Amino acid sequence: MADTATESAFVEFERVQKSYDGENLVVKDLNLSMPKGEFLTMLGPSGSGKTTCLMMLAGFETATHGEIKLGGKPINNIPPHKRNIGMVFQNYALFPHMTVAENLSFPLEVRKMGKSEREAKVKRALEMVQMGAFGGRRPAQLSGGQQQRIALARALVFEADLVLMDEPLGALDKQLREHMQFEIKRIADNLGITVVYVTHDQTEALTMSDRVAVFDDGRIQQLDPPDVLYEEPKNSFVAQFIGENNTLEGVVQEIKGDTCIVKLDGGEVIDAMPVNVAGVGERTRVSIRPERVEFNKDRLSPDAHTLKATVKEFIYMGDIFRTRLSVAGNEDFVVKTRNAPDAVRLEPGQQIDIGWLPRDCRALDA
Amino acid sequence: MTHSTTEPANFTGAAPKAGPMLAADGRPLKKSLARALRRQKLRALMLVAPLLIFVLVTFIAPIADMLFRSVENQIVSETLPETVMALQEWNGESDIPDAAYDAIYFDLFTAAEAKQHTRLGTRLNYEQTGISSLFRTSGRQLDDIGDDVHDALEDINPAWDEPAPWYQMMNAGDRPVDTALLDTKMFDMRALTGEVLEGDLGFAPAREVSDLLPRTAAAYTSWAIYTALVDGDIVAEEDPWESVFAALASDLQSGADVSGYSGPGADMLAEAAANLDALPAVDFRNVMVGIDEDWGALENWQTIKLYSPDYTPGYFLNSVDMQNGIDGAQMRPENERIYITLFIRTLYLSLVITGSCILLSYPVAFLLSNLPARSANLLMILVLLPFWTSLLVRTSAWKVMLQQQGVINDVLVWLGLVADDSRLVMINNQTGTIIAMTHILLPFMILPMYSVMSTIPPYYVRAAKSLGATNWTAFWRVYFPQSIPGIGAGSILVFILAIGYYITPEIVGGTKGVFISNRIAYHISSSLNWGLAAALGTILLAVVLILYWAYDRIVGIDNVKLG
Ligand SMILES: Nc1ncnc2c1ncn2[C@@H]1O[C@H](COP(=O)(O)OP(=O)(O)O)[C@@H](O)[C@H]1O
Ligand SMILES: [Mg+2]
Numbered sequence: 001m002a003d004t005a006t007e008s009a010f011v012e013f014e015r016v017q018k019s020y021d022g023e024n025l026v027v028k029d030l031n032l033s034m035p036k037g038e039f040l041t042m043l044g045p046s047g048s049g050k051t052t053c054l055m056m057l058a059g060f061e062t063a064t065h066g067e068i069k070l071g072g073k074p075i076n077n078i079p080p081h082k083r084n085i086g087m088v089f090q091n092y093a094l095f096p097h098m099t100v101a102e103n104l105s106f107p108l109e110v111r112k113m114g115k116s117e118r119e120a121k122v123k124r125a126l127e128m129v130q131m132g133a134f135g136g137r138r139p140a141q142l143s144g145g146q147q148q149r150i151a152l153a154r155a156l157v158f159e160a161d162l163v164l165m166d167e168p169l170g171a172l173d174k175q176l177r178e179h180m181q182f183e184i185k186r187i188a189d190n191l192g193i194t195v196v197y198v199t200h201d202q203t204e205a206l207t208m209s210d211r212v213a214v215f216d217d218g219r220i221q222q223l224d225p226p227d228v229l230y231e232e233p234k235n236s237f238v239a240q241f242i243g244e245n246n247t248l249e250g251v252v253q254e255i256k257g258d259t260c261i262v263k264l265d266g267g268e269v270i271d272a273m274p275v276n277v278a279g280v281g282e283r284t285r286v287s288i289r290p291e292r293v294e295f296n297k298d299r300l301s302p303d304a305h306t307l308k309a310t311v312k313e314f315i316y317m318g319d320i321f322r323t324r325l326s327v328a329g330n331e332d333f334v335v336k337t338r339n340a341p342d343a344v345r346l347e348p349g350q351q352i353d354i355g356w357l358p359r360d361c362r363a364l365d366a
Numbered sequence: 367m368t369h370s371t372t373e374p375a376n377f378t379g380a381a382p383k384a385g386p387m388l389a390a391d392g393r394p395l396k397k398s399l400a401r402a403l404r405r406q407k408l409r410a411l412m413l414v415a416p417l418l419i420f421v422l423v424t425f426i427a428p429i430a431d432m433l434f435r436s437v438e439n440q441i442v443s444e445t446l447p448e449t450v451m452a453l454q455e456w457n458g459e460s461d462i463p464d465a466a467y468d469a470i471y472f473d474l475f476t477a478a479e480a481k482q483h484t485r486l487g488t489r490l491n492y493e494q495t496g497i498s499s500l501f502r503t504s505g506r507q508l509d510d511i512g513d514d515v516h517d518a519l520e521d522i523n524p525a526w527d528e529p530a531p532w533y534q535m536m537n538a539g540d541r542p543v544d545t546a547l548l549d550t551k552m553f554d555m556r557a558l559t560g561e562v563l564e565g566d567l568g569f570a571p572a573r574e575v576s577d578l579l580p581r582t583a584a585a586y587t588s589w590a591i592y593t594a595l596v597d598g599d600i601v602a603e604e605d606p607w608e609s610v611f612a613a614l615a616s617d618l619q620s621g622a623d624v625s626g627y628s629g630p631g632a633d634m635l636a637e638a639a640a641n642l643d644a645l646p647a648v649d650f651r652n653v654m655v656g657i658d659e660d661w662g663a664l665e666n667w668q669t670i671k672l673y674s675p676d677y678t679p680g681y682f683l684n685s686v687d688m689q690n691g692i693d694g695a696q697m698r699p700e701n702e703r704i705y706i707t708l709f710i711r712t713l714y715l716s717l718v719i720t721g722s723c724i725l726l727s728y729p730v731a732f733l734l735s736n737l738p739a740r741s742a743n744l745l746m747i748l749v750l751l752p753f754w755t756s757l758l759v760r761t762s763a764w765k766v767m768l769q770q771q772g773v774i775n776d777v778l779v780w781l782g783l784v785a786d787d788s789r790l791v792m793i794n795n796q797t798g799t800i801i802a803m804t805h806i807l808l809p810f811m812i813l814p815m816y817s818v819m820s821t822i823p824p825y826y827v828r829a830a831k832s833l834g835a836t837n838w839t840a841f842w843r844v845y846f847p848q849s850i851p852g853i854g855a856g857s858i859l860v861f862i863l864a865i866g867y868y869i870t871p872e873i874v875g876g877t878k879g880v881f882i883s884n885r886i887a888y889h890i891s892s893s894l895n896w897g898l899a900a901a902l903g904t905i906l907l908a909v910v911l912i913l914y915w916a917y918d919r920i921v922g923i924d925n926v927k928l929g
Binding site for chain 2: 079081084091095107154
């Protein structure tokens with residue numbers, strides 16, 4: 001991916017590796033390039049090296065190998081305080097001995113900014129996060145959500161080139177978190193800042209980001225806009241990790257252009273789109289999103305392969321129905337149907353035929 | 367959007383309402399809160415009660431006793447009750463009144479019999495050097511005049527040498543008793559001996575006799591009480607003290623008219639009165655001055671008068687290099703002033719020691735709290751090692767290190783930094799005290815600092831750096847302010863320990879490096895001037911409290927964190 005670096009690239013990781021102990025690589029081979037103004041999210045399970053990447057970017061950890069560039073210049077040897085990168089820490093790291101206004105004023109003071117200019121900027125930043133009345137308070141006198149806003153304002157007040165956020169909403173309750181996701185996104189868009197955002201919450205990643213980098217095992221598994229990531233996962237890890245997913249395992253029997261025939265382990269045959277298969281005769285894992293499964297025969301093409309399924313459970317969830325089926329040995333095959341006026345409610349024990357469009361069934365690595 | 371604007375508004379607090387807030391049960395909210403808090407406090411009090419009692423008994427009580435001792439001065443009025451009264455009218459400048467000589471003769475005689483006069487001499491010697499020998503020598507010679515009178519009376523009538531006639535004459539028997547005299551003498555004797563003095567006295571002074579021969583009756587009563595209740599003998603069978611004979615001569619010579627007396631021993635008295643010329647002249651002024659001419663000196667009497675009240679500011683004046691004079695308190699002469707210098711030196715050296723402890727401890731505590739656990743533990747052992755070694759050993763080790771033929775000087779000479787004939791003097795002076803005490807008190811600074819620093823999470827400094835602060839700014843503006851509670855706690859601990867330190871200055875301080883506590887120890891164990899030691903201790907306590915208060919005003923005591 002190093003060759004995708006263009007002139008517009010603002011942040012670049014080139015073959016970056018990182019090891020803490022000299023034995024295990026925490027980051028194995030990281031290549032990433034993002035343009036100015038992008039909101040990029042690093043998404044991955046805990047321990048996948050997201051924070052480490054962020055710390056290397058901020059300058060608190062050094063890359064064991066490879067190069068990190070900011071605005072086209074390598075920053076490996078630039079100390080953290082000269083990188084002009086704003087950072088929001090998971091626990092906010094608001095200085096407890098300073099008031100909110102002093103916290104915000106701090107980055108401006110160290111930049112030797114005049115008093116009146118400082119005050120104006122602090123005021124503007126506080127208003128931006130709707131905390132204008134709280135300048136005189138100590139961080140301990142604020143609620144979690146308010147501290148979060150202040151931490152955000154502090155990272156933004158000195159107009160950093162790049163803002164890093166490491167699970168900034170992790171400590172908030174669900175409702176506040178959803179609200180803050182929206183808020184952060186709005187502010188980032190308004191200011192046009194470049195953001196690298198770290199989270200392990202896929203919904204957060206999908207709703208906020210321009211692009212999402214899915215991390216696993218010290219590598220980026222896929223780097224794409226949210227809709228591409230969801231609809232066209234490139235490998236089974238991404239398919240599993242993003243959204244809900246049904247998998248069936250089998251062997252590729254035949255590849256014809258952009259469709260292939262897969263013979264499942266139980267002997268059934270299905271149509272799929274070959275995305276990441278090694279070739280005919282190789283094992284594969286096919287992935288179908290629950291909402292793309294069809295059991296209304298009229299909507300399938302006449303020559304489509306179908307599978308026999310038994311209804312195990314029917315759950316009414318308001319806007320959708322969630323039906324668990326037993327399909328080709330998979331007891332946890334889930335189908336989601338929109339609660340439309342003509343929607344069918346299946347009964348447990350009912351025998352049905354299910355199918356899908358070949359492009360919705362992606363044959364991935366085993 | 368709408369959501370976000372309402373949320374902060376909740377936090378600006380409810381708009382002020384009219385009237386007090388009410389709790390659910392309709393009581394004012396403030397009262398309900400106070401009640402809930404009171405219950406909590408009560409429980410807390412019960413939990414600390416055992417410790418509180420322990421502290422009261424072992425800490426507050428001794429301090430109260432010390433405060434009391436620093437002003438207590440009953441010894442003079444206990445030992446010389448009559449003299450104190452006789453001196454009340456005296457202005458301290460004019461001639462010493464005769465009554466004072468009368469009184470002191472009998473007071474001293476009784477005190478000497480009870481062996482209390484040297485104690486008083488020691489006490490007054492704190493205020494006026496040399497006065498203790500006056501008391502000591504006088505005590506031995508008070509008998510002489512009485513002996514002379516005794517011999518003369520015996521020549522007139524051998525019955526005077528018998529206990530029985532004396533007893534019959536002085537004891538009331540069926541006659542009215544002078545209870546006032548008896549009570550006074552009982553009271554005085556109790557005060558003098560510090561004993562309860564209970565039991566059968568077997569004697570009561572006859573009013574008739576005490577009216578006629580006041581000094582004799584008083585002296586006889588004192589003797590009788592002592593004989594019966596202290597020695598446990600029978601009054602009627604013992605010879606009276608010589609002071610009784612001297613008193614009789616004095617009474618007769620000052621014109622007692624015995625002709626109207628018809629009680630027991632009337633003829634003996636008449637006989638003695640008739641032969642007045644055969645008795646030696648008893649004038650107590652001459653007697654006292656004859657024993658020691660210093661009894662004619664004004665200053666000794668002034669000292670007695672000045673220190674006759676039960677409570678005295680004398681010890682405190684002494685503690686600040688002042689003395690009590692007949693015309694008010696004044697500074698002592700330059701060459702006798704020591705305590706103010708000592709106080710100032712103690713404060714100054716304690717500050718220097720605290721300062722050097724801060725400077726040496728901060729980096730160590732910083733390192734401790736930032737090292738990985740294994741190395742931190744090792745370093746912590748090194749820090750604590752001094753705690754496991756005897757204080758005396760450590761201090762003596764410094765003696766070996768610092769003396770002129772010691773290790774440090776040897777090394778400096780060997781390195782050529784110091785000439786052999788100008789070796790540094792680092793011991794038996796303030797340098798020695800500062801070095802040794804800094805070393806000894808170091809752990810008390812490091813531990814509170816460490817405990818505070820280890821609670822400062824590393825992300826604050828990272829945040830500061832990400833905001834553009836250099837290493838130094840991040841440390842100074844973000845880390846350091848958060849570590850101040852540790853410095854405060856360590857400083858208070860070290861300063862208060864230093865200000866009362868004693869062993870180390872004693873060993874390595876020489877004369878120039880000793881603290882006020884060394885002086886206090888000296889007065890407690892060597893000079894036995896406990897009153898002065900208590901006054902010095904009280905002042906030290908006051909200084910610490912004042913400094914503590916000032917610290918609270920300037921830094922704020924809630925900025926101190928011990929753990
Ligand atoms: N300072 C460190 N020293 C040693 N190992 C570390 C350190 N920080 C992180 N690691 C290890 O590196 C791996 C990745 O950690 P991290 O980047 O924090 O993951 P994430 O943020 O994705 O949860 C983890 O296995 C973690 O144990
Ligand atoms: Mg992390």
